[in-house]
Amino acid sequence: xxxxxQEQQSTARIFxxxxxxxxxxxxxxxxxxxxxxxxxxxxxxxxVSPDYIDPVNGRQGPGWHHLMGTDxxxxxxxxxxxxxxxxxxxxxxxxxxxxxxxxxxxxxxxGYLGGKIDAVVMRLSELVMTFPQLILVLIFxxxxxxxxxxxxxxxxxxxxxxxxxxVRGEFFSLxxxxxxxxxxxxxxxxxxxIFRHILPNTLSPIxxxxxxxxxxxxxxxxxxxxxxLGVPVTTPTWGNLLTAAQNPVVVNEYWWLWVFPALSIxxxxxxxxxxxxxxxxxxxxRHKSLIAKNKWKKMLxxxxxxxx
Amino acid sequence: MISFLIRRISILAPMAxxxxxxxxxxxxxxxxxxxxxxxxxxxxxxxANLNQLREELGLNDHIILQYFRWLKNIATGEFGxxxxxxxxxxxxxxxxxxxxxxxxxxALVLSTILALTLGLFAGAKxxxxxxxxxxxxxxxGIAMPDFFIGLALLNVFAYxxxxxxxxxxxxxxxxxxxxxxxxxxxxxxxxxxxxxAVLIRYTRNxxxxxxxxxxVKTARSKGxxxxxxxxxxxxxxxxxxxxxxxxxxxxxxxxxxxLVESVFQWPGIGSTIIAAVSASDYPVIMVxxxxxxxxxxxxxxxxxxxxxxxxxxxRLEGGK
Numbered sequence: 074x075x076x077x078x079q080e081q082q083s084t085a086r087i088f089x090x091x092x093x094x095x096x097x098x099x100x101x102x103x104x105x106x107x108x109x110x111x112x113x114x115x116x117x118x119x120x121v122s123p124d125y126i127d128p129v130n131g132r133q134g135p136g137w138h139h140l141m142g143t144d145x146x147x148x149x150x151x152x153x154x155x156x157x158x159x160x161x162x163x164x165x166x167x168x169x170x171x172x173x174x175x176x177x178x179x180x181x182x183x184g185y186l187g188g189k190i191d192a193v194v195m196r197l198s199e200l201v202m203t204f205p206q207l208i209l210v211l212i213f214x215x216x217x218x219x220x221x222x223x224x225x226x227x228x229x230x231x232x233x234x235x236x237x238x239x240v241r242g243e244f245f246s247l248x249x250x251x252x253x254x255x256x257x258x259x260x261x262x263x264x265x266x267i268f269r270h271i272l273p274n275t276l277s278p279i280x281x282x283x284x285x286x287x288x289x290x291x292x293x294x295x296x297x298x299x300x301x302l303g304v305p306v307t308t309p310t311w312g313n314l315l316t317a318a319q320n321p322v323v324v325n326e327y328w329w330l331w332v333f334p335a336l337s338i339x340x341x342x343x344x345x346x347x348x349x350x351x352x353x354x355x356x357x358x359r360h361k362s363l364i365a366k367n368k369w370k371k372m373l374x375x376x377x378x379x380x381x
Numbered sequence: 382m383i384s385f386l387i388r389r390i391s392i393l394a395p396m397a398x399x400x401x402x403x404x405x406x407x408x409x410x411x412x413x414x415x416x417x418x419x420x421x422x423x424x425x426x427x428x429a430n431l432n433q434l435r436e437e438l439g440l441n442d443h444i445i446l447q448y449f450r451w452l453k454n455i456a457t458g459e460f461g462x463x464x465x466x467x468x469x470x471x472x473x474x475x476x477x478x479x480x481x482x483x484x485x486x487x488a489l490v491l492s493t494i495l496a497l498t499l500g501l502f503a504g505a506k507x508x509x510x511x512x513x514x515x516x517x518x519x520x521x522g523i524a525m526p527d528f529f530i531g532l533a534l535l536n537v538f539a540y541x542x543x544x545x546x547x548x549x550x551x552x553x554x555x556x557x558x559x560x561x562x563x564x565x566x567x568x569x570x571x572x573x574x575x576x577x578a579v580l581i582r583y584t585r586n587x588x589x590x591x592x593x594x595x596x597v598k599t600a601r602s603k604g605x606x607x608x609x610x611x612x613x614x615x616x617x618x619x620x621x622x623x624x625x626x627x628x629x630x631x632x633x634x635x636x637x638x639x640l641v642e643s644v645f646q647w648p649g650i651g652s653t654i655i656a657a658v659s660a661s662d663y664p665v666i667m668v669x670x671x672x673x674x675x676x677x678x679x680x681x682x683x684x685x686x687x688x689x690x691x692x693x694x695x696r697l698e699g700g701k
Contacts, residue, residue: 196396199681204673208636208654212670215658216407288523295526296640300655318532319643321547325540335529342524 091355098351104344108337112158119152123309135329142329144317150329153309154337160310162341164225164294169286171229176236177272177279183237184244185267191241198234206231207296214302221304224297228290235286239278247271277356284349288342295338311338382689389685393678400674401455405448408663455671461664465656470668473653480550481642481649485634487565488572493627496577497616500584504592504619505611515581522578531571531644538567550647568645572638576630583626587619594618621691628687631680635673 092098116122119140127147135142141150179198183191201209213227247253248271256266291311297303298312299319306313311334317323318331435441442450454461460470499518502511521530539547551561591597592615600610630637635650642651650669657665 196392200396200400200674200677204677205632205636205639207639208670208673211639211654211658212407212666215661215663215666216410292526296528299526299528299640300643302655302658315526315529324532324535328536331529331532335526335532338526339524339529343520346523 088355092351095351095354097347098355101344101347101349101351104340105348108158108341108344109162111155112162115152115156115159119149119155121149121152123148123152123156125149125152132327141333142327144330150314150333153314154311154333157309157311157314157334158337158341160221160304160308161291161294161312161338164221164228164304164310165287165291168225168228168232168290169283171225172232172286172290173236173279173283175229176233176282177240177275179233180237180240181244181267181272181275184241185248185263185271187245194237195241198237201231202234204231206293210293210297211302214297219302219305221308224294224303228293232286232290236279236282239282240275243275243278244271247274277352280356281349281353284345284352288345288349291338291342291345295335311335385689386686389682393682397675397678400678401452401671402448404667404670404674405451406444408667409444455668460668463657463665464662465660465665470665473665474650474668474672477648477650477653480647481638481651482634483550483565484568484572484642484647484649485638487569488576488638489627489630489633491569492573492576492580495573496580496584497620497623499577500581500623501588501611501616501619503581504585504588505615507589512585515585518574519578519582522575525575526640527571527575528640528644530574531568531641534567534571535644547645550649568638568641568647571644572641575641576633580623580626584619584623587622588615591615591619621687624687624691625684628680628683631683632673632677635676636669 111118125148127143130139130143130147132145133139133143133147135150139149139151141154143149144153179194183194209231210227213230214223217223217227244267253266253271256270261270294303294310295312295315298310299315301316301319303312304310306316314334315331317327323330458471460474462468463470463473466473499511499515502509503515504512506512535547538545545567546564547567551564596618597610597614600614601607605614636654638647638649639651639654641647642649643655646652653665654669656662657669
């Protein structure tokens with residue numbers, strides 16, 4: 074038992090050290106960490122509350138006083154963008170978690186059982202996948218109404234298919250493995266085989282899908298809020314800040330009101346994608362042999378050796 | 382092949398029914414009284430007659446019966462009225478559909494041509510100019526919301542240098558094609574860029590896969606010129622997976638341009654949907670989603686056929 078525990082620890086340690094030696098994961102994690110921290114400490118960093126109204130200084134361009142300018146009510150855009158990250162990231166992460174949860178449950182069940190259930194869920198996922206995502210989201214929003222929680226629920230209901238397909242595929246190949254055969258001959262119940270024995274082996278695609286979904290949902294939130302159908306306007310999110318660009322005058326003259334929110338979305342999404350790429354490298358069995366670590370070591374030691 | 386086709390078609394019908402049922406019952410969960418959807422607003426204004434109308438129209442009937450009546454109406458082209466404007470939905474569609482088709486079809490064709498060319502060169506010469514360009518485009522396509530590309534283009538080309546109008550479709554009729562073209566350029570460019578990213582990467586990877594196949598080596602060792610190897614051996618054989626992706630994109634023809642239409646004030650289906658959703662205009666939402674669902678079913682049918690032509694083994698799948 075003890076030995077098993079140690080082995081698990083060392084696998085985890087190898088995983089973490091691999092991840093920390095993967096350049097793209099490091100870049101991504103740094104971006105994400107900085108953006109999350111600055112979202113939490115928005116007021117302290119910007120020096121102004123995101124809701125502080127100062128109409129005299131409305132619609133000022135970026136400058137020393139207001140790094141990213143001010144909006145029509147004189148609120149500091151830098152502060153608003155930093156704190157807008159709170160809701161956007163929150164929505165992305167929670168929705169991605171829920172979507173992954175749905176996808177994992179359906180994928181593992183359908184993948185293990187196969188047959189009719191599998192065929193039905195598969196068709197359903199195809200259908201949801203081909204529906205233009207935004208339209209599906211809009212239909213749900215029109216039924217459920219607006220609000221942060223509804224947006225999260227809608228994203229979860231419309232975004233589970235990637236995870237579902239990945240998990241299902243893994244289960245298809247894993248259910249024929251010897252250890253599953255052994256489980257069956259022991260007479261273990263189906264849920265126990267599915268969730269306790271096979272599922273832990275499919276964690277890597279789930280983790281990768283989790284990161285990618287975060288990026289997709291953050292962009293989707295921006296689009297939905299841009300249309301005025303997402304999070305209520307009173308809450309600043311990156312998408313809601315972009316709504317200002319519905320006004321042609323803003324697009325023309327007050328570019329800082331929409332360029333900076335869009336750039337922060339793009340930066341965060343890139344960061345998440347970097348982490349996703351890094352995770353894929355590290356978790357993919359074909360890359361498991363510490364390739365990243367060795368390459369990194371060679372680069373470091375090699376250059377050091379030469380300088381000596 | 383014929384039995385495969387029959388099997389596929391026989392799947393379509395129950396799926397269409399399921400979708401229509403979902404749409405119908407979901408819309409009945411909403412608090413809006415469906416009487417308004419069925420009669421024109423002039424009739425609905427007279428509240429004394431409303432209950433009688435309700436009886437006549439069968440709104441007091443069992444909901445299952447109502448569902449089948451709605452289904453029959455949809456099938457025969459009786460889409461009902463918009464709650465917002467009181468217009469016939471079929472008229473709205475006839476007015477808005479061409480605008481969206483014009484926009485998305487141009488973008489679809491343009492992005493396909495560009496993506497196939499760029500993807501082929503990117504795959505043929507890894508690390509070359511086309512490969513780098515395609516990488517940049519992919520990053521833009523992944524990280525930027527498509528409406529931001531639209532806003533940026535709008536700011537630069539419509540306001541700063543003022544070469545192009547800000548969108549706003551010019552309806553066909555009195556004007557020539559050349560009068561209408563400038564208004565089309567920016568929205569189509571936006572949509573094209575946002576569609577390009579995935580397609581280029583997809584083509585590139587497909588080309589790379591094909592390059593590793595044995596028949597390419599054979600062709601090269603026979604001394605076939607490189608451009609011929611690329612064109613008639615590699616390109617044709619890597620088209621398969623790309624065609625599947627393209628068929629999956631057909632539903633975009635109806636509902637794929639919501640954000641772009643909103644940025645450029647394009648009076649298409651996308652704008653109709655936004656207006657309908659923000660006004661809880663259920664009849665319109667129901668009809669449009671039904672329309673999209675039908676296009677999707679047709680598209681997935683096409684995908685199955687393309688797959689079965691490319692890989693005959695697919696035909697046997699599931700036909701025990």
